[in-house]
Amino acid sequence: MAIAVFFVAAAMAIVGGVGVITFRQPMSSVLSLVVVMIALSILFLLLSAQFVFVVQIIVYAGAVMVLFLFVITLLGPARETGRGRLRFQAGLSALFVLVLFGLIYAMLQGITFRQPEKADLNVFGTVQSIAVGLFTTYLYPFELTSILLLVAAIGAVYLSRREP
Amino acid sequence: MSNDVLALLILGFPAAGALLLAGRGWRMPRLVTQIVGPGVVWAAFIVTLVLFFGGANGDFTYWTWIKSGSFSLPVNLLVDNLSLFMCLVITGVGGLIVTYSVGYMAHEDGPSYSRFFTYMDVFIFSMLLLVLAGNFVFLIIGWAMVGLSSYFLIGFWYHRRSAVLAARKAFVMNVIGDVGMILAAFVLFWQFHDLTYARVFSSVGKSDSGILELAAFLLLVGAVAKSAQIPLHTWLPDAMEGPTPVSALIHAATMVTAGVYLVARMHPIYDVATYAHDTVAIIGAVTALFAATIAIVQTDIKRVLAYSTMSQIGYMFLAVGIGAYSAGLFHLLSHAFFKALLFMAAGNVIHAMNDEQDMRKYGGLWGQMRPTSITFLIGCLSLVGVIPFVGFFSKEQILGLAFSRPGNLGLAVWAIGFVTALITGFYTGRMWWLSFWGKPSPDRPVAHPHEAPPVMLVPVAILAVLAVAGGFIQTRALGIGPSLVSGYLDRVTGGTGWEDTGVAVVLGLVTMLLAAGLFAGALRMRPWSARFPWAQRILEHKYYFDEAYDAAFVRPMDLAAGRGYRDVEELVIGGSLDRTGARTSWFAGYASLLQTGYFRNYALVFVAGAVIVAVLLVARFAT
Amino acid sequence: MLDIGGSQLDTSWFLLLGAILFALGTAGVLVRRNPLIILISIELMLNAVNLTLIAFSRQLENLEGQLFALMTMTVAAAEAVVGLAILVDIFRVRDLEDVDDLSEYKG
Numbered sequence: 010m011a012i013a014v015f016f017v018a019a020a021m022a023i024v025g026g027v028g029v030i031t032f033r034q035p036m037s038s039v040l041s042l043v044v045v046m047i048a049l050s051i052l053f054l055l056l057s058a059q060f061v062f063v064v065q066i067i068v069y070a071g072a073v074m075v076l077f078l079f080v081i082t083l084l085g086p087a088r089e090t091g092r093g094r095l096r097f098q099a100g101l102s103a104l105f106v107l108v109l110f111g112l113i114y115a116m117l118q119g120i121t122f123r124q125p126e127k128a129d130l131n132v133f134g135t136v137q138s139i140a141v142g143l144f145t146t147y148l149y150p151f152e153l154t155s156i157l158l159l160v161a162a163i164g165a166v167y168l169s170r171r172e173p
Numbered sequence: 174m175s176n177d178v179l180a181l182l183i184l185g186f187p188a189a190g191a192l193l194l195a196g197r198g199w200r201m202p203r204l205v206t207q208i209v210g211p212g213v214v215w216a217a218f219i220v221t222l223v224l225f226f227g228g229a230n231g232d233f234t235y236w237t238w239i240k241s242g243s244f245s246l247p248v249n250l251l252v253d254n255l256s257l258f259m260c261l262v263i264t265g266v267g268g269l270i271v272t273y274s275v276g277y278m279a280h281e282d283g284p285s286y287s288r289f290f291t292y293m294d295v296f297i298f299s300m301l302l303l304v305l306a307g308n309f310v311f312l313i314i315g316w317a318m319v320g321l322s323s324y325f326l327i328g329f330w331y332h333r334r335s336a337v338l339a340a341r342k343a344f345v346m347n348v349i350g351d352v353g354m355i356l357a358a359f360v361l362f363w364q365f366h367d368l369t370y371a372r373v374f375s376s377v378g379k380s381d382s383g384i385l386e387l388a389a390f391l392l393l394v395g396a397v398a399k400s401a402q403i404p405l406h407t408w409l410p411d412a413m414e415g416p417t418p419v420s421a422l423i424h425a426a427t428m429v430t431a432g433v434y435l436v437a438r439m440h441p442i443y444d445v446a447t448y449a450h451d452t453v454a455i456i457g458a459v460t461a462l463f464a465a466t467i468a469i470v471q472t473d474i475k476r477v478l479a480y481s482t483m484s485q486i487g488y489m490f491l492a493v494g495i496g497a498y499s500a501g502l503f504h505l506l507s508h509a510f511f512k513a514l515l516f517m518a519a520g521n522v523i524h525a526m527n528d529e530q531d532m533r534k535y536g537g538l539w540g541q542m543r544p545t546s547i548t549f550l551i552g553c554l555s556l557v558g559v560i561p562f563v564g565f566f567s568k569e570q571i572l573g574l575a576f577s578r579p580g581n582l583g584l585a586v587w588a589i590g591f592v593t594a595l596i597t598g599f600y601t602g603r604m605w606w607l608s609f610w611g612k613p614s615p616d617r618p619v620a621h622p623h624e625a626p627p628v629m630l631v632p633v634a635i636l637a638v639l640a641v642a643g644g645f646i647q648t649r650a651l652g653i654g655p656s657l658v659s660g661y662l663d664r665v666t667g668g669t670g671w672e673d674t675g676v677a678v679v680l681g682l683v684t685m686l687l688a689a690g691l692f693a694g695a696l697r698m699r700p701w702s703a704r705f706p707w708a709q710r711i712l713e714h715k716y717y718f719d720e721a722y723d724a725a726f727v728r729p730m731d732l733a734a735g736r737g738y739r740d741v742e743e744l745v746i747g748g749s750l751d752r753t754g755a756r757t758s759w760f761a762g763y764a765s766l767l768q769t770g771y772f773r774n775y776a777l778v779f780v781a782g783a784v785i786v787a788v789l790l791v792a793r794f795a796t
Numbered sequence: 797m798l799d800i801g802g803s804q805l806d807t808s809w810f811l812l813l814g815a816i817l818f819a820l821g822t823a824g825v826l827v828r829r830n831p832l833i834i835l836i837s838i839e840l841m842l843n844a845v846n847l848t849l850i851a852f853s854r855q856l857e858n859l860e861g862q863l864f865a866l867m868t869m870t871v872a873a874a875e876a877v878v879g880l881a882i883l884v885d886i887f888r889v890r891d892l893e894d895v896d897d898l899s900e901y902k903g
Contacts (some may be wrong), residue, residue: 030824
């Protein structure tokens, strides 16, 4: 059963990913990305990451993608016309991307993991355990990230104000 | 004040004078230069007198300069009879000459005037350092500085191309001598592992005479260059481009005598290195004759005196070469007196004749410049070696000792010296009669020359008195009477080891008479140059030494330098620099193509780079 | 091998999926010319990385992976915001369809 769920979600993700990079219309691309994100959140759930599953849907698919949609509607449907000026770009990109993928594939053969640490799988990935981690051991990164968000917000506001 | 401080003061006064005049002299009133310039030399003279009469004797070490392993080089001054003798000559005669030049150089403008005295004081300092040095390093330092001062002073009127060339020629030849000196120091260091006189001289007996011969020959190279003996003599006549006081001081009384001092100082080495020692005497004798013959045909009064100097120094070399050190040094003293006298008196004449130096345009000066003429005559007679002037006593003493010396060398050099003395009489007479006697030449630039001012006459007069009276401190040439000079100096250099024979004394008198006769007879000996035109030509070209050196050394060096410039400098060095630049430029032209400006290209390169690195890492670390 | 819901799942499948998504995202960044789509492709890449992180976290039973993924998400959000703000700014001045039109750093 879990395997079936995995494969369905995986297929969704791959289809969505291909859609992201192939659609002409940016709107369609964004929607494909949303599909990918939902697929990934299902996979997160499969991997005992309940909190991340929820956050992925609410924050990523819910907020960030919506932001993207707003901007696209603001900017209007743009179409990429013609073949573009860089002649070898597509060819070379395909080459390197394939090499990259092949590399990772090769690395995954014969991969051996170290001994897992004995964690209680019932509480693994729950809100409590995440909270404990965030607010004690990883408090410092957490605070820094919040500052980062603040800075980003200020930056966005500044960048988009109307010139007087 | 103790002797070591006094010794330092001898050096200190001229150094202070030079520094003051160099730094501030041209901004101060001329009177300051006129007082400081000669004044410091006289101050050094007084200090020297104090040390002389106090019988000072010592090797004074002030500081250790180099300490490396087992080798240490002190800064020391050797004050003994020999160095004090030289100091007396340098500061005494030097003082007179510098005083004289206060008047002679009066036509120079302010900065130039003090520049002259700066150079003179630097020279005096360097010469004193040379003779007072207690080790080879400072000897060489003084040696080189003397050469440098000579360069400055010969080329003093640097706007004159001939002066600059002459200065350069003198310097180059002096440097050859410096190299010889330095190599000699190397050899001595190698042998004795020390460079102080004290230790080297005391160890001479225990070492290999071959090495000492080598050192002695190398030192001889230095002496020959500095004293303008064959074969490094060609710079001296050209050096007459310098002002007359310079010729008097450097090229008569002091610098050119440094070679004689050197042989005397190094006598422990030369006493052992007999081949080199004999070579000294042979070089001296040959140069004496050679220079005297050239002096016969010179028309410039200063050139006659220059070749005469070369010849007389040949006598000094002859003397120290056969082992008669104090005799050579006595002739050094006497020559300083009468040659400086002759140069300065000639300077008076040149000054009065608007810088004309060609004797054929003089004539009849006896009637018009009586005091100068008298002093000049005294100088001439001294040079020829006529009793009772000092020149007789010093020259005849040398000839007498050469004649009496056991062995063939003495006789050979005596014969050369004898002939030279006769020729000396001739050219001196020619100089005298041409310039001072007869009717004034129709080409005279100045019809009524005025006598020199007192500041220029008094030093000349003092030297004339010394030339007259000086002989009587050492009358060994006559076989009787006081021998103050040899008594003083033999304590350092050792006595001659053989006695004069009575025959030598008689021969001395005969020589004098013959030379004096030629002096007088020169008045009537004009037509000989017409009878032997080829001889005239050879002499006028100074035996073609300059031409030979030019062809053998100067021309090839010029070619090599030109070649080197074209092939090495321009092609290789310049070319490589140019081409490196051009190549870099070319490369940059291609490299700039990478800057396309397209974001996506950059992203591609980004990814490509990451992929390549990843591949490399995996290849490296994958099992 | 992971024991999930009774079945055995191989972790490397998740990792492979992440790799595919990452490659797709890279291709999108390099090939597409619309700036918006480029930004979206970057988001795709980040998601792929998140997947990898969570997979490892589950395999090694260490919570750090999930926390890292959370941080990544936050940073991705911030970056998307600022990137879009800049894009809007540029769009105000000129109508941008092709990122190649922005090539002023030539030479």
